[in-house]
Structure formats: structure tokens, C-alpha cells
Amino acid sequence: MKAGTNLEKILESGRFAVTAEAGPPKGASAAVIQRKGELLRHCCDAVNVTDNQTAIVRMSSLAGCVLLKQLGVEPVMQMVCRDKNRIAIQSDVLGAVALGIGNILCLSGDHQKFGNHPTAKNVFDIDSIQLIQTLKNMRDEKKFLCGEDISGEVPLFIGAAANPYADPFEFRVVRLAKKVKAGVDFIQTQAVYDVAKFARWMEMVTERGLDKEVHILAGLIPIRSVGMARYMRDYVSGVSVPDEILTRMEQAKDAKEEGARIILEIIEQVKEIPGVHGVHIMAVGWEDVIPQVVEQAGLLPRPVL
Amino acid sequence: MKTITEQKPFDEIKAALGEAEKVYLVGCGTCATMCHTGGKSELLGMKDKVETIGKKVTGWMVIPTACDELTRDALIESAEDIEAADCILVMACAFGVQTVTLYLNKPVYPALNTLFIGREESPGCFTEVCMQCGSCVLAKTAGICPLVRCAKSLLNGPCGGSVDGKCEISPDTSCAWQLIYDRLAAQGQLDKLEEIEPIKDWSTSQSGGPRKVTL
Incomplete structure (x- = not known):
């Protein structure tokens, strides 16, 4: 075991993992995170806490993770390269581990142009692949990037993202291979709607044998309205929503019901794709749907290891 | 220049x-x-x-x-x-x-x-070409600088926001890494993108303080 987190145990035991996402509030209320934690605790193995997603200032991921931890819910701390240099990053990793956080997800981060502080100076001192390397180096070599020794252990289960829908398509598997080479342990993908394209990507992944080296969790974003479907298609960076899904949402009598059904169908399909070791449900602002979907997908109860 | x-x-x-x-x-x-x-x-x-x-x-x-x-x-x-x-x-x-x-x-x-330091792509249209970082990476990036032409200055290939050759920040902005990818592909050098570009030494850039060269 690298960090001995629940997520690591589930994945290493060959079980199908379920993770979810809890976005922190635009405020200092612990209750927001706690409510999401309570809702999700029995239906997933770990909960991601986003790091100022879409460059909108929210409660820090580290604080959100600690709040979940206090409830007994296992967190995945998301960390983006946009806002911190290598000094702050390594410092936050040590702090997170000291506070009992073992899963960290390495991301580049959405450009600040999308957020509520577009006049900010970004950092991007290192990129997401180099962030994976940094964490691996801290864990395995017990060294900072400068080569100096870290006192004690830095147990980490290292995650990263992958987007099979971004371009160039042929490069996507190469980028995953680079993340594997950098030392990533698990991957949570961008939202899957076009299952056929995801399956093609997974085929390339398994051809290179990458599924043997990294656990891939298919990302899912439940759609609760036609408006959201259109918004996801038109404005969310790196997400591709096929016309078929849009039509289904448009024709549905009950949009929420249809949205839940679509996600359920996608789970059923991705579960059968070789190399997929779990799902990651990002129910932005609609966390209530997660317990129902996970149950209907036959993924409850979650194993206790 | x-x-x-x-x-x-x-x-x-x-x-x-x-x-x-x-x-x-x-x-x-x-x-x-x-x-x-x-x-x-x-x-x-x-x-x-x-x-x-x-x-x-x-x-x-x-x-x-x-x-x-x-x-x-x-x-x-x-x-x-x-x-x-x-x-x-x-x-x-x-x-x-x-x-x-x-x-x-x-x-x-x-x-x-x-x-910025740039060139006139077409009459009246100027684009940035160099951020004067002090340690040129162009040998590995097909002569296209990702530090200025990628919005996130990424060194390891296009991020998940690259779609149809465009950057996530604007449909008017080309994805620098798509341009690099296409050029390397045409030159049969895509293997260059398999290697992880190591963490950059920014001390040669303005981050290292005011720069001075004495010949």
C-alpha cells in the first residue's frame, strides 16, 4: 500500500470503485461540505473536493477535505497548478498528509479567464504531469524537488485527470502514458456521454497496457435539465454532449428522471469496458441524485475494507 | 525583434x-x-x-x-x-x-x-512569440513556443481544453500544442511528445530577479 486510503484498498483489491465530487461553498460555512459529506458517505468510496474549480474562488480544497475527514468521509484533495508554485504546492502536500489526507488529484486547472478573478496573475510554475512527478518524488524518494530530504513519510495515493474527448485524439493516450510514467496511481476522466468514443480511447489504453498500471475511473456528470445539457455542450471546456442525449433531454417529460436514467445507462455501459475500474460522479449542484444512481447501478453497499 | x-x-x-x-x-x-x-x-x-x-x-x-x-x-x-x-x-x-x-x-x-515581442502575422495583426524565459525549449517543441502560445504555459502537451485546434480560453486562439503536434507529426517526430519535459528552471527568467549579461 502506498497510502493505505480506502480508495487505494478498493482499487488494489480489484473492486469497482465509486467516487463523487463535493464542491466547496463560496463562503466559510462548514455545513455545506458536511451536508454533502453526509449525503455521499454511504454511496461512494471517496469524495473529491475541488480546488477553486473554473477559477471561481471558494473555500480551499484542503479545508474542505479536513471537514470531510472529521465526518469520517474519505477525501480526495484536488490540486491545480494555476494558483500555486512549487514551494506552496509541496508545503500544502505536507500539510494535507499531516491532516490525514492521502488521496491527491493533480490538475492543470481551468484558466482564470473563466473565473471570477480574470485579472489575476496565474502561476503554472509546474504542469499537471510534473505535479504527479513532484508527489511521487515526495512519497518514494522522500525528497523535495530541490533534492533536500523530507523528514518522515509522505504516504500518497496519486490521482490525475484524463479527457478522451479533447484533441488531438491520438495524443490522448500518449498523455495518459506520460502521466503513468510520471507515477500516477488513479485517473478520473472528464465526463463520459459519448460512450463509443470513450471505448475507443480505452481500447488504445489497454493496447498499451496502461490499464495494468493505473486505475481508470470513468467520469460522469448527471444532467438535470435541457438547459444544463446545452450549457455543458456549448460552454464547458473539454466536454462533449452528443445530439442524442440532448434530444432525449428535450423530449423527456421529467428531465431529472431522464438525466438520472441516462447516467445509469452510461454506468452500465462503462462497467463493461475492459480496463475501467470505477466511476467518478460529478453531480455539480445535484448531489442528491448520487445515492439513487449508485443504488440503481447495483453498486451498493460499498465494500468496507 | x-x-x-x-x-x-x-x-x-x-x-x-x-x-x-x-x-x-x-x-x-x-x-x-x-x-x-x-x-x-x-x-x-x-x-x-x-x-x-x-x-x-x-x-x-x-x-x-x-x-x-x-x-x-x-x-x-x-x-x-x-x-x-x-x-x-x-x-x-x-x-x-x-x-x-x-x-x-x-x-x-x-x-x-x-x-510583447511578436510578429505581424497579417497586416495589423500581431502575435506573441517569446516571453524571454532564459532557457529556450524550441528544440523540443517544433519551433513553436508553448510558454507564450499556450495559455497555461504547459510543457507536456495539450491539456484537456484543446478542442478542434483551439484553446479553451477563446475560439480565436489556436492551441499551441495542436500546432506543435501537427508540425512534429509532419516531421515524423511525434516520439518527442512521449518524453516528460522536466520541471523548468525559472531562475533564468524574470522570476530570478533583474537579469544582466556581461560579455
Whole structure:
């Protein structure tokens, strides 16, 4: 075991993992995170806490993770390269581990142009692949990037993202291979709607044998309205929503019901794709749907290891 | 090398001029003329604007290359008109402004924002090519700089926001890594993208403090 987190145990035991996402509030209320934690605790193995997603200032991921931890819910701390240099990053990793956080997800981060502080100076001192390397180096070599020794252990289960829908398509598997080479342990993908394209990507992944080296969790974003479907298609960076899904949402009598059904169908399909070791449900602002979907997908109860 | 500039909002120029009553204008015959920000016609336009707010322009000149040391001689030649002014307003890049500052004791104010080192892709369209990071990566990136042309300065290939050759920040912005990918593909060098580009040493850039080279 690298960090001995629940997520690591589930994945290493060959079980199908379920993770979810809890976005922190635009405020200092612990209750927001706690409510999401309570809702999700029995239906997933770990909960991601986003790091100022879409460059909108929210409660820090580290604080959100600690709040979940206090409830007994296992967190995945998301960390983006946009806002911190290598000094702050390594410092936050040590702090997170000291506070009992073992899963960290390495991301580049959405450009600040999308957020509520577009006049900010970004950092991007290192990129997401180099962030994976940094964490691996801290864990395995017990060294900072400068080569100096870290006192004690830095147990980490290292995650990263992958987007099979971004371009160039042929490069996507190469980028995953680079993340594997950098030392990533698990991957949570961008939202899957076009299952056929995801399956093609997974085929390339398994051809290179990458599924043997990294656990891939298919990302899912439940759609609760036609408006959201259109918004996801038109404005969310790196997400591709096929016309078929849009039509289904448009024709549905009950949009929420249809949205839940679509996600359920996608789970059923991705579960059968070789190399997929779990799902990651990002129910932005609609966390209530997660317990129902996970149950209907036959993924409850979650194993206790 | 071309320094791309744009004129500051006139309110900002007006605020910088403050109480000064007499102004001398300096333009530049090289980059700023090419950018239509500091050539003769822009200088005359600025003269009108400055006069409109009740100030007197004691004189103006377009220095051939404002960043050059010959600027000193040009300023001496116009010493009389410059002496009569309370301040100098420079329509050149920040290099030109600082060169003029070097040779004059009067207040020197910039009329332009210095944007980047770039090239003219098509008439009137300038794009950034170099951030002067101090450790060039172009050998690995098909001669296309990801540090300035990728919005996140990524060194390991396109992020998940690259779609149809465009960057996630704008449909008008090409994804630098798509351009790099295409060029490497055409040259049969895609294997270069399999290697992880190590963490960059930024100490050679401005992050390392003011830079100086002594030959």
C-alpha cells in the first residue's frame, strides 16, 4: 500500500470503485461540505473536493477535505497548478498528509479567464504531469524537488485527470502514458456521454497496457435539465454532449428522471469496458441524485475494507 | 525583434501628465511606427489631444530607434524644446521610455503599454512569440513556443481544453500544442511528445530577479 486510503484498498483489491465530487461553498460555512459529506458517505468510496474549480474562488480544497475527514468521509484533495508554485504546492502536500489526507488529484486547472478573478496573475510554475512527478518524488524518494530530504513519510495515493474527448485524439493516450510514467496511481476522466468514443480511447489504453498500471475511473456528470445539457455542450471546456442525449433531454417529460436514467445507462455501459475500474460522479449542484444512481447501478453497499 | 505596443487610454495619460503645462512628445521610428502607436501621425494625433486639455506642446520628434544609444544625440539636438517642457511623453515601448529617462532629468511618462515581442502575422495583426524565459525549449517543441502560445504555459502537451485546434480560453486562439503536434507529426517526430519535459528552471527568467549579461 502506498497510502493505505480506502480508495487505494478498493482499487488494489480489484473492486469497482465509486467516487463523487463535493464542491466547496463560496463562503466559510462548514455545513455545506458536511451536508454533502453526509449525503455521499454511504454511496461512494471517496469524495473529491475541488480546488477553486473554473477559477471561481471558494473555500480551499484542503479545508474542505479536513471537514470531510472529521465526518469520517474519505477525501480526495484536488490540486491545480494555476494558483500555486512549487514551494506552496509541496508545503500544502505536507500539510494535507499531516491532516490525514492521502488521496491527491493533480490538475492543470481551468484558466482564470473563466473565473471570477480574470485579472489575476496565474502561476503554472509546474504542469499537471510534473505535479504527479513532484508527489511521487515526495512519497518514494522522500525528497523535495530541490533534492533536500523530507523528514518522515509522505504516504500518497496519486490521482490525475484524463479527457478522451479533447484533441488531438491520438495524443490522448500518449498523455495518459506520460502521466503513468510520471507515477500516477488513479485517473478520473472528464465526463463520459459519448460512450463509443470513450471505448475507443480505452481500447488504445489497454493496447498499451496502461490499464495494468493505473486505475481508470470513468467520469460522469448527471444532467438535470435541457438547459444544463446545452450549457455543458456549448460552454464547458473539454466536454462533449452528443445530439442524442440532448434530444432525449428535450423530449423527456421529467428531465431529472431522464438525466438520472441516462447516467445509469452510461454506468452500465462503462462497467463493461475492459480496463475501467470505477466511476467518478460529478453531480455539480445535484448531489442528491448520487445515492439513487449508485443504488440503481447495483453498486451498493460499498465494500468496507 | 519587434516590440508590440498599444496606446494607453487617454485618461491614464492625462492623469500621468497631471499639473504639467508644457509637454514634449517623443515617438519611435521602428517598432512603434510599425504598430501605428508611435509614428509621426500618432504623434500629431497625441499633440492635438494634449492641446485639447489645455497643455502646450513645446515640440516633438520621432527618434529613429528610441531604444538605441543614439537617442542621446537626438535628445541633445532638440535640447531647447525639451528644456522648455515640464515633462516628456514618450510614444515608444518601455525600452524607449527608459532610454529617454536615462538621458533626461525631467519626468518622462509612457503613452503606450508594451505588450510583447511578436510578429505581424497579417497586416495589423500581431502575435506573441517569446516571453524571454532564459532557457529556450524550441528544440523540443517544433519551433513553436508553448510558454507564450499556450495559455497555461504547459510543457507536456495539450491539456484537456484543446478542442478542434483551439484553446479553451477563446475560439480565436489556436492551441499551441495542436500546432506543435501537427508540425512534429509532419516531421515524423511525434516520439518527442512521449518524453516528460522536466520541471523548468525559472531562475533564468524574470522570476530570478533583474537579469544582466556581461560579455
